[in-house]
Amino acid sequence: MLSEVLQGTEPGGFVIIRDTACYSGRRLLKYYINCALKRGEAVHVLGFEVPEHELCAKLDSSCLNLFHFHNAYTDPLGWTKQSSFTVQHFSATGVTQLLQETQHAKTSVLVIDSLSFIVRHHDPVVVCQELQKLRKGGSVRMIFGLLHMDLHQQGVLGALSHLACTVISVTPGNIARYAVANTSQRKKSGKVMQKEEFFTLTEDLTLSIETKPNQSGKAQADLHTESEVDPMSNLTFNLRLSEVEREAKEKVALPFVFSEKKKSALLSQGRGSGRIMYEPDANDDFDEEDPDDDLDV
Template sequence: MLGDLVKGREKSVLILIEDSVEEPGRGLVSCFLLSLCQRMDEIHVVTFDPKSQSMLKVVPAEAQAKIIHHNCQNDFLKWKQSAGLGLDSDLPKEIAAKGNPNKDRKIAMVIDSLSSLLLFRPVPYTCQTLHKLSDSNVMGASVEQIVVLVHHDLHDAGSLALIEHTASTVIRTSPTQSGGHEFCCNILHKKISGKITRINEHFNISDQLEIENLTELKAVIDTTPQQPTVQVDPAANLTFNLSLTDQEKRARSQVKLPYTYDQDRIDATLNKSVVEGKIFYQPDEADDFDEEDPDDDLDV
Protein backbone atom coordinates (compact mmCIF):
# COMPACT_ATOMS: atom_id res chain seq x y z
CA MET A 1 0.00 0.00 0.00
CA LEU A 2 2.74 2.51 0.94
CA GLY A 3 4.66 1.90 -2.27
CA ASP A 4 1.56 2.47 -4.40
CA LEU A 5 0.80 5.71 -2.55
CA VAL A 6 4.34 7.05 -3.02
CA LYS A 7 4.43 6.15 -6.72
CA GLY A 8 0.94 7.50 -7.34
CA ARG A 9 -0.52 4.18 -8.40
CA GLU A 10 -3.06 4.49 -5.58
CA LYS A 11 -4.86 7.82 -5.89
CA SER A 12 -5.11 9.96 -2.76
CA VAL A 13 -5.60 13.72 -2.82
CA LEU A 14 -4.65 14.59 0.78
CA ILE A 15 -2.03 12.45 2.51
CA LEU A 16 -1.40 13.16 6.19
CA ILE A 17 1.87 11.85 7.63
CA GLU A 18 1.91 11.83 11.43
CA ASP A 19 5.31 11.43 13.08
CA SER A 20 6.88 12.00 16.48
CA VAL A 21 10.27 12.66 17.99
CA GLU A 22 10.97 8.93 18.36
CA GLU A 23 9.73 8.02 14.85
CA PRO A 24 10.44 10.97 12.51
CA GLY A 25 8.65 11.05 9.16
CA ARG A 26 10.56 13.70 7.20
CA GLY A 27 12.39 10.99 5.25
CA LEU A 28 9.04 9.62 4.10
CA VAL A 29 7.99 13.13 3.05
CA SER A 30 11.17 13.37 0.95
CA CYS A 31 10.21 10.12 -0.80
CA PHE A 32 6.86 11.63 -1.74
CA LEU A 33 8.57 14.84 -2.91
CA LEU A 34 10.90 13.00 -5.30
CA SER A 35 8.04 10.97 -6.70
CA LEU A 36 5.97 14.13 -7.23
CA CYS A 37 8.85 15.69 -9.18
CA GLN A 38 8.55 12.85 -11.69
CA ARG A 39 4.76 12.99 -12.03
CA MET A 40 3.74 16.63 -11.62
CA ASP A 41 4.25 19.84 -13.55
CA GLU A 42 4.50 22.08 -10.50
CA ILE A 43 5.22 21.37 -6.82
CA HIS A 44 4.63 23.96 -4.11
CA VAL A 45 6.73 23.33 -1.00
CA VAL A 46 5.53 25.18 2.10
CA THR A 47 8.04 25.09 4.97
CA PHE A 48 7.24 26.06 8.54
CA ASP A 49 10.11 24.27 10.31
CA PRO A 50 13.80 25.19 10.00
CA LYS A 51 14.74 21.53 9.48
CA SER A 52 12.50 21.28 6.44
CA GLN A 53 15.08 23.19 4.38
CA SER A 54 17.13 19.99 4.12
CA MET A 55 14.27 18.36 2.24
CA LEU A 56 14.74 20.74 -0.70
CA LYS A 57 18.37 19.62 -1.12
CA VAL A 58 17.32 16.13 -2.21
CA VAL A 59 15.51 17.43 -5.30
CA PRO A 60 17.62 16.74 -8.43
CA ALA A 61 18.85 19.65 -10.52
CA GLU A 62 16.61 18.81 -13.49
CA ALA A 63 13.51 19.04 -11.27
CA GLN A 64 14.40 22.28 -9.47
CA ALA A 65 12.42 24.31 -12.03
CA LYS A 66 9.22 22.56 -10.88
CA ILE A 67 9.71 23.56 -7.23
CA ILE A 68 8.10 26.76 -5.90
CA HIS A 69 9.23 27.37 -2.33
CA HIS A 70 6.98 29.22 0.13
CA ASN A 71 9.07 30.14 3.16
CA CYS A 72 6.89 30.58 6.27
CA GLN A 73 9.59 29.97 8.86
CA ASN A 74 11.56 33.22 8.86
CA ASP A 75 8.84 35.45 10.31
CA PHE A 76 5.84 33.24 10.88
CA LEU A 77 4.46 35.33 13.76
CA LYS A 78 5.22 38.61 11.93
CA TRP A 79 7.34 40.01 14.74
CA LYS A 80 9.81 41.43 12.20
CA GLN A 81 7.06 42.80 9.95
CA SER A 82 8.68 41.16 6.93
CA ALA A 83 6.98 40.70 3.57
CA GLY A 84 7.06 36.88 3.59
CA LEU A 85 4.29 34.47 4.44
CA GLY A 86 3.18 34.39 8.03
CA LEU A 87 0.42 33.50 10.42
CA ASP A 88 -2.06 35.99 8.94
CA SER A 89 -1.35 35.12 5.32
CA ASP A 90 -4.01 33.59 3.12
CA LEU A 91 -2.08 30.47 2.21
CA PRO A 92 -4.27 29.26 -0.70
CA LYS A 93 -4.30 32.75 -2.24
CA GLU A 94 -0.54 33.19 -1.90
CA ILE A 95 0.20 29.78 -3.43
CA ALA A 96 -2.19 30.37 -6.33
CA ALA A 97 -0.64 33.78 -7.03
CA LYS A 98 2.90 32.38 -7.34
CA GLY A 99 1.90 29.50 -9.60
CA ASN A 100 1.94 29.24 -13.36
CA PRO A 101 -1.21 30.78 -14.90
CA ASN A 102 -1.61 27.77 -17.18
CA LYS A 103 -4.75 25.96 -15.98
CA ASP A 104 -3.88 22.69 -17.73
CA ARG A 105 -0.94 21.97 -15.47
CA LYS A 106 -0.97 19.37 -12.70
CA ILE A 107 0.20 20.68 -9.36
CA ALA A 108 1.05 19.15 -5.99
CA MET A 109 1.92 20.51 -2.55
CA VAL A 110 4.16 19.45 0.29
CA ILE A 111 3.65 21.12 3.70
CA ASP A 112 6.29 20.68 6.40
CA SER A 113 4.83 20.88 8.90
CA LEU A 114 1.23 21.61 9.76
CA SER A 115 1.96 21.66 13.50
CA SER A 116 2.99 25.33 13.41
CA LEU A 117 -0.38 26.28 11.97
CA LEU A 118 -2.27 24.08 14.44
CA LEU A 119 -0.49 25.59 17.43
CA PHE A 120 -1.40 29.19 16.59
CA ARG A 121 -4.63 28.81 14.65
CA PRO A 122 -7.96 27.11 15.50
CA VAL A 123 -8.37 23.60 14.16
CA PRO A 124 -11.43 24.49 11.99
CA TYR A 125 -9.38 27.22 10.29
CA THR A 126 -6.65 24.68 9.48
CA CYS A 127 -9.19 22.21 8.10
CA GLN A 128 -10.70 24.94 5.92
CA THR A 129 -7.24 25.85 4.63
CA LEU A 130 -6.56 22.25 3.61
CA HIS A 131 -9.94 22.06 1.91
CA LYS A 132 -9.21 25.23 -0.10
CA LEU A 133 -5.77 23.95 -1.08
CA SER A 134 -7.31 20.81 -2.56
CA ASP A 135 -9.98 22.77 -4.48
CA SER A 136 -9.00 23.17 -8.13
CA ASN A 137 -11.30 26.18 -8.52
CA VAL A 138 -9.47 28.04 -5.75
CA MET A 139 -5.99 27.07 -6.91
CA GLY A 140 -6.69 27.65 -10.60
CA ALA A 141 -5.31 24.26 -11.66
CA SER A 142 -5.80 20.56 -11.08
CA VAL A 143 -4.54 19.69 -7.59
CA GLU A 144 -3.43 16.07 -7.82
CA GLN A 145 -1.94 15.52 -4.38
CA ILE A 146 -1.15 17.27 -1.11
CA VAL A 147 1.35 15.72 1.31
CA VAL A 148 1.19 17.15 4.83
CA LEU A 149 3.48 16.39 7.75
CA VAL A 150 2.23 16.86 11.31
CA HIS A 151 3.88 16.00 14.64
CA HIS A 152 1.17 14.09 16.47
CA ASP A 153 2.98 14.22 19.82
CA LEU A 154 2.42 18.01 19.93
CA HIS A 155 -1.37 17.94 19.64
CA ASP A 156 -4.33 16.45 21.45
CA ALA A 157 -6.35 13.58 20.06
CA GLY A 158 -9.40 15.75 19.28
CA SER A 159 -7.45 18.13 17.02
CA LEU A 160 -5.80 15.25 15.19
CA ALA A 161 -9.16 13.54 14.68
CA LEU A 162 -10.52 16.59 12.83
CA ILE A 163 -7.46 16.78 10.59
CA GLU A 164 -7.61 13.03 9.92
CA HIS A 165 -11.26 13.36 8.92
CA THR A 166 -10.22 15.89 6.26
CA ALA A 167 -7.45 13.66 4.86
CA SER A 168 -8.00 10.80 2.44
CA THR A 169 -4.95 8.89 3.72
CA VAL A 170 -3.39 8.90 7.19
CA ILE A 171 0.11 7.45 7.63
CA ARG A 172 1.34 7.31 11.23
CA THR A 173 4.87 6.22 11.99
CA SER A 174 5.28 3.70 14.81
CA PRO A 175 8.11 1.71 16.43
CA THR A 176 9.37 -1.09 14.24
CA GLN A 177 8.77 -4.68 15.31
CA SER A 178 11.17 -6.31 12.87
CA GLY A 179 14.94 -6.47 13.11
CA GLY A 180 15.40 -6.17 9.35
CA HIS A 181 13.42 -2.96 8.94
CA GLU A 182 14.11 0.59 10.07
CA PHE A 183 10.60 2.04 9.87
CA CYS A 184 7.02 1.00 10.51
CA CYS A 185 3.78 2.79 9.77
CA ASN A 186 0.04 2.37 10.26
CA ILE A 187 -1.96 3.35 7.17
CA LEU A 188 -5.63 4.34 7.00
CA HIS A 189 -6.62 4.79 3.35
CA LYS A 190 -10.02 5.91 2.10
CA LYS A 191 -10.52 4.81 -1.49
CA ILE A 192 -12.63 6.65 -4.05
CA SER A 193 -15.14 3.79 -3.98
CA GLY A 194 -15.72 4.43 -0.26
CA LYS A 195 -13.84 1.37 0.99
CA ILE A 196 -11.57 1.97 3.97
CA THR A 197 -8.31 0.02 4.22
CA ARG A 198 -6.21 -0.35 7.36
CA ILE A 199 -2.76 -1.89 7.12
CA ASN A 200 0.53 -1.98 9.04
CA GLU A 201 3.74 -2.12 7.03
CA HIS A 202 7.48 -2.32 7.67
CA PHE A 203 9.84 -0.66 5.20
CA ASN A 204 13.29 0.80 4.63
CA ILE A 205 14.34 3.98 2.83
CA SER A 206 17.28 3.68 0.46
CA ASP A 207 19.97 6.30 -0.14
CA GLN A 208 18.06 7.34 -3.27
CA LEU A 209 15.01 7.98 -1.07
CA GLU A 210 13.01 5.07 -2.41
CA ILE A 211 10.80 2.70 -0.44
CA GLU A 212 12.27 -0.80 -0.29
CA ASN A 213 11.85 -4.06 1.63
CA LEU A 214 8.17 -3.30 2.07
CA THR A 215 6.52 -5.96 4.23
CA GLU A 216 3.02 -6.09 5.61
CA LEU A 217 2.82 -6.67 9.32
CA LYS A 218 0.40 -9.49 9.93
CA ALA A 219 -1.52 -9.78 13.15
CA VAL A 220 0.00 -12.37 15.45
CA ILE A 221 -2.42 -15.22 16.10
CA ASP A 222 -2.08 -17.06 19.40
CA THR A 223 -1.72 -20.76 18.56
CA THR A 224 -1.36 -21.92 22.16
CA PRO A 225 -3.88 -24.72 22.81
CA GLN A 226 -6.56 -23.52 25.14
CA GLN A 227 -7.27 -25.50 28.29
CA PRO A 228 -10.81 -26.85 28.45
CA THR A 229 -12.94 -24.86 30.82
CA VAL A 230 -14.58 -26.73 33.67
CA GLN A 231 -18.30 -26.15 33.96
CA VAL A 232 -19.15 -25.27 37.55
CA ASP A 233 -22.51 -26.44 38.88
CA PRO A 234 -24.00 -23.49 40.81
CA ALA A 235 -26.33 -25.81 42.75
CA ALA A 236 -23.60 -28.19 43.90
CA ASN A 237 -22.96 -26.81 47.42
CA LEU A 238 -26.48 -25.70 48.40
CA THR A 239 -28.18 -26.86 51.60
CA PHE A 240 -31.38 -27.67 49.69
CA ASN A 241 -32.06 -29.60 46.55
CA LEU A 242 -33.02 -27.76 43.34
CA SER A 243 -33.21 -30.79 41.09
CA LEU A 244 -36.22 -33.09 40.63
CA THR A 245 -36.39 -36.82 40.37
CA ASP A 246 -38.24 -38.54 37.54
CA GLN A 247 -41.19 -39.29 39.81
CA GLU A 248 -41.42 -35.63 40.89
CA LYS A 249 -41.30 -34.50 37.24
CA ARG A 250 -44.20 -36.85 36.36
CA ALA A 251 -46.22 -35.60 39.33
CA ARG A 252 -45.59 -32.01 38.31
CA SER A 253 -46.75 -32.66 34.76
CA GLN A 254 -50.10 -34.09 36.01
CA VAL A 255 -51.05 -31.02 38.05
CA LYS A 256 -53.94 -29.08 36.52
CA LEU A 257 -53.19 -25.39 36.71
CA PRO A 258 -56.11 -23.06 37.45
CA TYR A 259 -55.59 -20.92 34.32
CA THR A 260 -55.43 -23.82 31.87
CA TYR A 261 -58.39 -25.51 30.17
CA ASP A 262 -58.48 -29.27 30.00
CA GLN A 263 -61.12 -31.22 28.05
CA ASP A 264 -63.50 -31.53 31.03
CA ARG A 265 -63.56 -27.77 31.64
CA ILE A 266 -64.05 -27.07 27.94
CA ASP A 267 -67.04 -29.44 27.74
CA ALA A 268 -68.56 -28.00 30.93
CA THR A 269 -68.27 -24.45 29.59
CA LEU A 270 -69.82 -25.30 26.21
CA ASN A 271 -72.72 -27.33 27.69
CA LYS A 272 -73.62 -24.81 30.38
CA SER A 273 -77.21 -23.53 29.96
CA VAL A 274 -77.77 -19.80 29.60
CA VAL A 275 -80.36 -18.38 32.07
CA GLU A 276 -81.81 -14.92 32.53
CA GLY A 277 -79.68 -12.68 34.68
CA LYS A 278 -80.90 -10.34 37.44
CA ILE A 279 -79.24 -7.52 39.32
CA PHE A 280 -79.64 -7.24 43.06
CA TYR A 281 -78.57 -4.15 44.93
CA GLN A 282 -78.08 -3.95 48.66
CA PRO A 283 -77.48 -0.34 49.79
CA ASP A 284 -74.86 0.37 52.35
CA GLU A 285 -75.43 2.24 55.59
CA ALA A 286 -73.37 5.15 54.30
CA ASP A 287 -75.65 5.66 51.29
CA ASP A 288 -77.70 8.84 51.72
CA PHE A 289 -81.12 8.44 50.10
CA ASP A 290 -83.69 11.21 50.50
CA GLU A 291 -87.18 9.74 49.89
CA GLU A 292 -88.84 13.17 49.92
CA ASP A 293 -89.43 15.05 46.72
CA PRO A 294 -86.73 17.71 46.43
CA ASP A 295 -88.99 19.81 44.23
CA ASP A 296 -92.00 19.69 46.58
CA ASP A 297 -91.63 23.33 47.60
CA LEU A 298 -91.69 24.60 44.04
CA ASP A 299 -94.93 26.00 42.60
CA VAL A 300 -94.95 24.12 39.32
Protein backbone atom coordinates in the same frame (compact mmCIF):
# COMPACT_ATOMS: atom_id res chain seq x y z
CA MET B 1 -0.13 0.62 0.60
CA LEU B 2 2.68 3.16 1.12
CA SER B 3 3.73 2.81 -2.51
CA GLU B 4 0.11 3.08 -3.69
CA VAL B 5 -0.59 6.45 -2.06
CA LEU B 6 0.72 8.45 -5.03
CA GLN B 7 -1.30 6.42 -7.52
CA GLY B 8 -4.51 8.24 -6.64
CA THR B 9 -5.60 10.09 -9.76
CA GLU B 10 -8.74 11.84 -8.49
CA PRO B 11 -8.22 15.59 -7.89
CA GLY B 12 -8.35 16.91 -4.38
CA GLY B 13 -6.41 14.10 -2.72
CA PHE B 14 -5.20 14.97 0.77
CA VAL B 15 -2.53 12.90 2.53
CA ILE B 16 -1.42 13.47 6.14
CA ILE B 17 1.79 11.95 7.48
CA ARG B 18 1.57 11.84 11.28
CA ASP B 19 4.76 11.46 13.30
CA THR B 20 6.14 12.02 16.80
CA ALA B 21 9.41 13.07 18.37
CA CYS B 22 10.36 9.36 18.47
CA TYR B 23 10.30 9.04 14.68
CA SER B 24 10.19 11.85 12.11
CA GLY B 25 8.02 11.51 9.03
CA ARG B 26 9.89 14.17 7.05
CA ARG B 27 12.02 11.67 5.15
CA LEU B 28 8.87 9.88 4.02
CA LEU B 29 7.49 13.28 2.97
CA LYS B 30 10.67 13.87 0.93
CA TYR B 31 10.17 10.46 -0.70
CA TYR B 32 6.75 11.52 -1.98
CA ILE B 33 8.17 14.87 -3.15
CA ASN B 34 10.86 13.03 -5.10
CA CYS B 35 8.31 10.68 -6.67
CA ALA B 36 6.14 13.60 -7.81
CA LEU B 37 9.14 15.39 -9.33
CA LYS B 38 10.14 12.28 -11.26
CA ARG B 39 6.65 12.10 -12.72
CA GLY B 40 7.07 15.64 -14.03
CA GLU B 41 4.70 17.32 -11.58
CA ALA B 42 5.37 20.76 -10.16
CA VAL B 43 5.78 20.62 -6.39
CA HIS B 44 5.18 23.65 -4.20
CA VAL B 45 6.41 23.45 -0.61
CA LEU B 46 5.25 25.76 2.17
CA GLY B 47 8.35 25.45 4.34
CA PHE B 48 8.02 26.44 8.00
CA GLU B 49 10.29 24.05 9.89
CA VAL B 50 13.43 23.32 7.81
CA PRO B 51 15.40 25.43 5.31
CA GLU B 52 15.28 24.80 1.58
CA HIS B 53 18.72 23.20 1.30
CA GLU B 54 17.82 20.59 3.92
CA LEU B 55 14.58 19.65 2.16
CA CYS B 56 16.25 19.57 -1.27
CA ALA B 57 19.01 17.22 -0.15
CA LYS B 58 18.93 13.87 -1.97
CA LEU B 59 16.11 14.94 -4.31
CA ASP B 60 16.53 14.15 -8.00
CA SER B 61 18.72 17.00 -9.25
CA SER B 62 17.44 16.68 -12.82
CA CYS B 63 13.91 17.60 -11.69
CA LEU B 64 14.67 20.49 -9.34
CA ASN B 65 13.34 22.99 -11.89
CA LEU B 66 9.89 21.73 -10.90
CA PHE B 67 10.59 22.23 -7.19
CA HIS B 68 9.32 25.51 -5.70
CA PHE B 69 10.13 26.31 -2.09
CA HIS B 70 8.13 29.14 -0.54
CA ASN B 71 10.36 30.23 2.31
CA ALA B 72 8.47 30.72 5.55
CA TYR B 73 11.35 29.26 7.57
CA THR B 74 13.44 32.45 7.75
CA ASP B 75 10.67 34.64 9.15
CA PRO B 76 7.61 32.43 9.80
CA LEU B 77 5.73 35.01 11.90
CA GLY B 78 6.66 38.07 9.83
CA TRP B 79 8.57 39.81 12.60
CA THR B 80 11.43 41.07 10.43
CA LYS B 81 9.34 41.62 7.27
CA GLN B 82 11.95 39.70 5.27
CA SER B 83 9.76 36.85 4.10
CA SER B 84 7.18 37.08 1.31
CA PHE B 85 5.19 34.25 2.87
CA THR B 86 4.36 33.86 6.56
CA VAL B 87 1.96 31.79 8.59
CA GLN B 88 -0.53 34.68 8.53
CA HIS B 89 -0.70 34.39 4.74
CA PHE B 90 -2.01 30.84 4.91
CA SER B 91 -5.43 30.73 3.28
CA ALA B 92 -6.94 29.12 0.21
CA THR B 93 -6.82 32.43 -1.63
CA GLY B 94 -3.26 33.24 -0.59
CA VAL B 95 -1.89 29.79 -1.49
CA THR B 96 -3.73 29.74 -4.82
CA GLN B 97 -2.29 33.12 -5.74
CA LEU B 98 1.17 31.95 -4.71
CA LEU B 99 0.90 28.93 -7.01
CA GLN B 100 -0.40 30.95 -9.95
CA GLU B 101 2.58 33.34 -9.81
CA THR B 102 4.91 30.56 -10.98
CA GLN B 103 5.49 29.70 -14.64
CA HIS B 104 3.69 26.34 -14.33
CA ALA B 105 0.01 26.95 -14.94
CA LYS B 106 -1.03 23.30 -14.60
CA THR B 107 -2.25 21.78 -11.36
CA SER B 108 0.48 21.08 -8.85
CA VAL B 109 1.28 19.09 -5.73
CA LEU B 110 1.18 21.15 -2.55
CA VAL B 111 3.39 20.12 0.38
CA ILE B 112 2.89 21.72 3.81
CA ASP B 113 5.86 21.33 6.15
CA SER B 114 4.29 21.38 8.56
CA LEU B 115 0.58 21.52 9.35
CA SER B 116 1.46 21.60 13.05
CA PHE B 117 3.05 25.04 12.73
CA ILE B 118 -0.05 26.41 10.99
CA VAL B 119 -2.47 24.87 13.48
CA ARG B 120 -0.53 26.36 16.39
CA HIS B 121 -1.06 29.88 15.00
CA HIS B 122 -4.56 29.54 13.53
CA ASP B 123 -7.93 28.31 14.70
CA PRO B 124 -8.05 24.58 13.78
CA VAL B 125 -11.57 25.05 12.41
CA VAL B 126 -10.34 27.77 10.06
CA VAL B 127 -7.41 25.59 8.96
CA CYS B 128 -9.80 22.75 8.08
CA GLN B 129 -12.04 25.13 6.13
CA GLU B 130 -9.13 26.56 4.12
CA LEU B 131 -7.75 23.10 3.37
CA GLN B 132 -11.16 22.00 2.12
CA LYS B 133 -11.30 25.05 -0.17
CA LEU B 134 -7.86 24.19 -1.55
CA ARG B 135 -8.98 20.63 -2.24
CA LYS B 136 -12.12 21.72 -4.06
CA GLY B 137 -10.59 24.75 -5.81
CA GLY B 138 -8.78 22.78 -8.50
CA SER B 139 -5.47 24.63 -8.19
CA VAL B 140 -3.75 21.61 -6.59
CA ARG B 141 -4.02 17.98 -7.60
CA MET B 142 -2.82 16.64 -4.26
CA ILE B 143 -1.91 17.96 -0.82
CA PHE B 144 0.68 16.42 1.48
CA GLY B 145 0.93 17.62 5.05
CA LEU B 146 3.22 16.68 7.94
CA LEU B 147 1.50 16.63 11.34
CA HIS B 148 3.23 16.11 14.70
CA MET B 149 0.89 14.05 16.89
CA ASP B 150 2.55 14.90 20.21
CA LEU B 151 1.90 18.65 19.77
CA HIS B 152 -1.89 18.60 19.53
CA GLN B 153 -4.95 17.40 21.38
CA GLN B 154 -6.87 14.40 20.12
CA GLY B 155 -9.75 16.57 18.92
CA VAL B 156 -7.49 18.57 16.61
CA LEU B 157 -5.78 15.44 15.30
CA GLY B 158 -9.14 13.80 14.69
CA ALA B 159 -10.58 16.79 12.79
CA LEU B 160 -7.59 17.07 10.44
CA SER B 161 -7.35 13.31 9.95
CA HIS B 162 -11.07 13.09 9.13
CA LEU B 163 -10.55 15.69 6.41
CA ALA B 164 -7.78 13.67 4.75
CA CYS B 165 -8.39 10.80 2.34
CA THR B 166 -5.19 9.03 3.49
CA VAL B 167 -3.54 9.12 6.92
CA ILE B 168 -0.11 7.55 7.45
CA SER B 169 1.03 7.25 11.07
CA VAL B 170 4.73 6.42 11.40
CA THR B 171 6.32 5.07 14.56
CA PRO B 172 9.65 3.38 15.35
CA GLY B 173 9.58 -0.39 15.03
CA ASN B 174 10.74 -3.06 17.46
CA ILE B 175 12.87 -4.61 14.76
CA ALA B 176 16.16 -2.89 13.93
CA ARG B 177 16.27 -0.73 10.80
CA TYR B 178 12.51 -0.89 10.32
CA ALA B 179 9.82 1.68 11.11
CA VAL B 180 6.09 0.99 11.23
CA ALA B 181 3.53 2.74 9.04
CA ASN B 182 -0.17 2.37 9.82
CA THR B 183 -2.06 3.59 6.76
CA SER B 184 -5.79 4.32 6.66
CA GLN B 185 -7.16 5.14 3.24
CA ARG B 186 -10.72 6.20 2.46
CA LYS B 187 -11.81 5.47 -1.08
CA LYS B 188 -14.15 7.69 -3.08
CA SER B 189 -16.88 5.07 -2.60
CA GLY B 190 -16.59 5.47 1.19
CA LYS B 191 -14.78 2.19 1.77
CA VAL B 192 -11.94 2.43 4.30
CA MET B 193 -8.81 0.31 3.92
CA GLN B 194 -6.22 -0.09 6.66
CA LYS B 195 -2.81 -1.72 6.60
CA GLU B 196 0.28 -1.99 8.79
CA GLU B 197 3.62 -2.11 6.99
CA PHE B 198 7.26 -2.24 8.05
CA PHE B 199 9.52 -0.06 5.94
CA THR B 200 13.03 1.29 5.63
CA LEU B 201 13.90 4.55 3.89
CA THR B 202 17.55 5.14 3.11
CA GLU B 203 19.34 8.47 2.82
CA ASP B 204 19.04 8.39 -0.99
CA LEU B 205 15.22 8.01 -0.60
CA THR B 206 14.99 4.34 -1.53
CA LEU B 207 11.87 2.80 0.03
CA SER B 208 11.74 -0.85 1.05
CA ILE B 209 8.47 -2.29 2.38
CA GLU B 210 7.71 -5.58 4.11
CA THR B 211 4.42 -6.73 5.55
CA LYS B 212 6.15 -8.65 8.37
CA PRO B 213 9.95 -8.57 8.34
CA ASN B 214 12.02 -11.45 9.67
CA GLN B 215 14.17 -11.02 12.75
CA SER B 216 16.89 -13.55 11.96
CA GLY B 217 14.14 -15.98 10.95
CA LYS B 218 12.52 -15.76 14.36
CA ALA B 219 9.36 -13.84 13.49
CA GLN B 220 8.12 -16.36 10.93
CA ALA B 221 8.93 -19.30 13.23
CA ASP B 222 6.99 -17.77 16.10
CA LEU B 223 3.91 -17.32 13.94
CA HIS B 224 4.14 -20.92 12.78
CA THR B 225 4.61 -22.53 16.18
CA GLU B 226 2.07 -20.35 17.89
CA SER B 227 -0.78 -22.06 16.04
CA GLU B 228 0.45 -25.55 16.93
CA VAL B 229 0.99 -25.13 20.66
CA ASP B 230 -1.47 -27.07 22.83
CA PRO B 231 -2.71 -24.66 25.54
CA MET B 232 -3.59 -27.58 27.86
CA SER B 233 -0.26 -29.38 27.63
CA ASN B 234 1.35 -27.78 30.71
CA LEU B 235 -1.58 -27.86 33.13
CA THR B 236 -1.28 -29.55 36.53
CA PHE B 237 -4.71 -31.15 36.13
CA ASN B 238 -6.44 -33.08 33.38
CA LEU B 239 -9.25 -31.44 31.40
CA ARG B 240 -9.85 -34.39 29.11
CA LEU B 241 -12.09 -37.41 29.80
CA SER B 242 -11.48 -40.99 28.86
CA GLU B 243 -14.21 -43.02 27.16
CA VAL B 244 -15.12 -44.76 30.43
CA GLU B 245 -15.33 -41.44 32.27
CA ARG B 246 -17.46 -39.92 29.51
CA GLU B 247 -19.95 -42.83 29.62
CA ALA B 248 -20.19 -42.59 33.41
CA LYS B 249 -20.80 -38.84 33.15
CA GLU B 250 -23.65 -39.32 30.69
CA LYS B 251 -25.41 -41.79 33.01
CA VAL B 252 -25.49 -39.40 35.97
CA ALA B 253 -28.92 -37.83 36.42
CA LEU B 254 -28.85 -34.09 36.78
CA PRO B 255 -30.38 -32.79 40.05
CA PHE B 256 -33.08 -30.67 38.44
CA VAL B 257 -34.07 -33.02 35.64
CA PHE B 258 -37.15 -35.03 36.65
CA SER B 259 -38.09 -38.33 35.15
CA GLU B 260 -41.52 -38.74 33.58
CA LYS B 261 -42.66 -40.86 36.52
CA LYS B 262 -41.67 -38.18 39.03
CA LYS B 263 -43.30 -35.45 36.96
CA SER B 264 -46.64 -37.23 36.81
CA ALA B 265 -46.55 -37.92 40.56
CA LEU B 266 -46.00 -34.25 41.36
CA LEU B 267 -48.60 -32.94 38.95
CA SER B 268 -51.45 -35.33 39.82
CA GLN B 269 -53.62 -34.39 42.82
CA GLY B 270 -54.22 -37.35 45.11
CA ARG B 271 -56.93 -37.79 47.68
CA GLY B 272 -54.73 -36.41 50.40
CA SER B 273 -53.74 -33.27 48.60
CA GLY B 274 -53.94 -30.19 50.79
CA ARG B 275 -55.95 -27.04 50.19
CA ILE B 276 -56.10 -23.71 52.01
CA MET B 277 -59.59 -22.59 52.98
CA TYR B 278 -60.23 -19.07 54.22
CA GLU B 279 -63.44 -17.73 55.65
CA PRO B 280 -63.55 -14.01 56.54
CA ASP B 281 -64.91 -13.11 59.94
CA ALA B 282 -66.77 -10.02 61.14
CA ASN B 283 -63.58 -8.07 61.84
CA ASP B 284 -62.45 -8.34 58.23
CA ASP B 285 -63.61 -5.07 56.67
CA PHE B 286 -63.72 -6.40 53.14
CA ASP B 287 -65.57 -4.52 50.45
CA GLU B 288 -66.09 -6.55 47.29
CA GLU B 289 -66.67 -3.40 45.23
CA ASP B 290 -63.44 -1.81 46.45
CA PRO B 291 -60.94 -4.48 47.55
CA ASP B 292 -58.24 -1.84 48.10
CA ASP B 293 -60.32 0.29 50.41
CA ASP B 294 -58.09 -0.47 53.40
CA LEU B 295 -55.01 0.87 51.60
CA ASP B 296 -54.00 4.45 52.27
CA VAL B 297 -53.89 5.60 48.66
